[in-house]
Amino acid sequence: MNIIKTKEGAHLTLALEGRLDTTTAPQLEAEVKGTLTDVTELTLDFARLEYLSSAGLRVILAAQKLMNKQGKMVIRHVNETIQEVFEVTGFIDILTIE
């Protein structure tokens, strides 16, 4: 999985490319832990993300909890498979998906 970072002041965009699963989730986790200190707006761009598993959900949940404290988090360009994952797990209610 590739992560493309774009930062404009306090607005960070992470574009994920590939699969967010057990093996790749630690990558995103490291990114979230390391670079969010002065970010008030986080955008996750899923346009090129194929799917995510519960390992990915875990990291997204951690990021959402963090951003709830220091700003806001938005997820963009969610495909049908991922949308369904968010729906069945109830994540749809705690995430902001655009």
Add this chain to the structure above:
Amino acid sequence: MKEKVLSQSPIFAQNEQEANRYSCRCLQVMALVALLAWVLNLLHIFIVPPAVMNVGMPLCLFSFLLPTFLSRRIRQPDLRFKYVIMGCCILGIAVLSTAIPKHMVLGWVAPVLLCCHYYSRKLTANILAASVVCMFIAGIASLYIGEGDPNMLDGMAIAEAVITPRVFWEAVLFFLVPRAIILVGLSFVSLTVADRTRGLLEKQAADASSRQRIETELNVATQIQADMLPSIFPAFPERPEFDVYAGMVPAREVGGDFYDYFLVDNDHLALVIADVSGKGVPAALFMVIAKTLLKNAAQTGLSPKVVLEKVNNQLCENNQAEMFVTVWLGIYEISTGRLTAANAGHEYPALCRKGGRFSLLKDRHGFVLAGMEEARYREYELTLAPGDILFLYTDGVAEATDSANELYGTDRMLEALNSVPGAAPQRLLETVKDSVDRFVGDSPQFDDITMLAFQRKDPGAGKSMRVVPALDRLPEVCAFLEQTLLENGAPPKAVAQVNIAADELFSNIARYSGAADAAVDCRVTANRAVIRFLDDGRPYDPTTQPEPDVSLSAEEREIGGLGIFMVKKTMDRVSYEYANGHNVLTIEKRW
């Protein structure tokens, strides 16, 4: 107390109603007789003074008919109603007896006789007492206001009816007292009839309740027996390589037929069909033993021949009832389609090669099980190709008879089987059952009808891979599944969902199972994929994990259990079994 309890039992409650009805009818007849007497008197054929009759008769008709009238008015008369009937009866007779005492001597027996209807000592005694008292009153009253009994008066040579104290006491002592004594004597007939009939009725009530208990127990036994036969279909949904369907229709409450199928190990399926001699409870008990022994022996991995020989000897021990059982046993090797079978006196199986017709497989029969110790059995092999179907049945099918006592026979059975070419096992069974039903018509079913059909199926295109259960091998597993699925035309969304499931399941195995070896197997047919994950780790069934609460806020959320939850939600079926030291988790995805 006892009488009261029993009176509440349905038999006595029913008798009470019937007795009321009969008693009312008796009173109607008595009313008719009284009416007749009145009419004859009016016509001067009888010569009782008309004034006496014209007063007494309406009163007595009223008494006799009142209970009938009341019983039509009161919907649910209670236990006191019989006293109303008896009271009316005594009153009517007392009125008549006052008017025409000499004709009514026999009439005094009527109330006591009526008591016979109720099987009650107490009622009979009470009515006797009341009758005696009323007889005295009526007898004395008749001296003054009625047609003084000529029997009494003539004997005492009294011209005009002047009742002196001497006449009075003589009438009482010499006429009323003896009559009362005779009435008491006669009433013993009524008392003994009441006792005896009551005893019979109590016995009948006890019999009915014990019969009901036996019936209930038989129903439970039928249920237990039915539960012993595997009856959840599809029997092995995670096995696309074969299909098995079976059913039994017992002739009586419990039957002696049985079928069975079970996995001996991951690659071997045992198929059993059997018929115990005799019927009913003994056959069912023997069936339970035979079925258990066969399953135990087969599950140790023995060949059909050895299983039959072993079970035969076990059944022969202490077989005092001289029962026996015919058995066809096959062990099917799933990976190769090879079937090894042995026949202990059972019907020939019917075999249909793919695209062909059903015909009997004339296999070599051994002796029945439990017939003779140390009997030897032979086994034979045949290989089933995908599409081949084996049909097993008991003699209840072949020997079903119609009203003309003609046998259904295997020819009709084969005809029925061949009438639905290409049908799946379930359809085959339904077709044969329909055919038998049509043939038999309204004749009673003599024997259990039991059938089992087994088909080797094309498991579909697929592959297996062995993999070391480590997290860094996950991409390999995903790539394998993705390739197999895409090659066989699975849509990308299904592939992604299978990949998510594989991520959850394989990472679980790698992290927690402690397994040293794992395998993934993927079969695709038409529009579904069946994927199995096997590992040799600790037995663990992830499907039993409690479902997470997916409605909590971000702060309250926990991530545990979410993975398997997602798998369950996105796959069409998830099932787990532990077999031969392996966790086997099967998922199915349709599209």
